Amino acid sequence: MKEPNPISPLLKRLQTPEQKAAGNFLRKIGPLVFIAGLICTITAMVNFFSCFGSMEPPRLFWLGFIGLPLMFVGGVLSQFGFLGMVTRFVAGETAPVAADTVNYMADETKDAVETVAKSAAKGIVEGLEAGRAAATNFCPHCGFSVKANFQFCPKCGKALAA
DSSP states (O other), X not given: OOOOOOSSHHHHTTOOHHHHHHHHHHHHHHHHHHHHHHHHHHHHHHHHHHTTSSSOOOSSTHHXXXXXXXXXXXXXXXXXXXXXXXXXXXXXXXXXHHHHHHHHHHHHHHHHHHHHHHHHHHHHHHHHHHHHHHTOEEOTTTOOEEOTTOSBXXXXXXXXXX
16 A cells, blocks of 8 residues: 655655655564464464363463564554554544634634623723823923822922922
């Protein structure tokens, strides 16, 4: 099965020929190692259980100690070999759902976001206007802008008219 090329050019430059060769190697050797381990394990189990009727000890049971680790290693090699394909499949399945969810949330929360934005803008405007109103008095001596409740000018220190 031919592996599809990644969509993004940034991802495409990450896939080197060495990486593709390693993936192909892992996809081939992983299942072979797993099958070899499975054969060893089955042989060990058959030999073990076939000795129950006789007084003879199992002679091939040691293959189980080789087969189980081989099955593990083969599974891990296969997992790494097929990781890109599995990840692309999962992304292809979940990306449309995620996009639909984001679009749904954007549509459903648009009015609430607009209300919050308008309230924030109104609060900012009111705060600026209140700040301007509080500093509209000027010192008659130096012309410095002072708040209405000040009795003395903070710049020149002279008394302000009440």
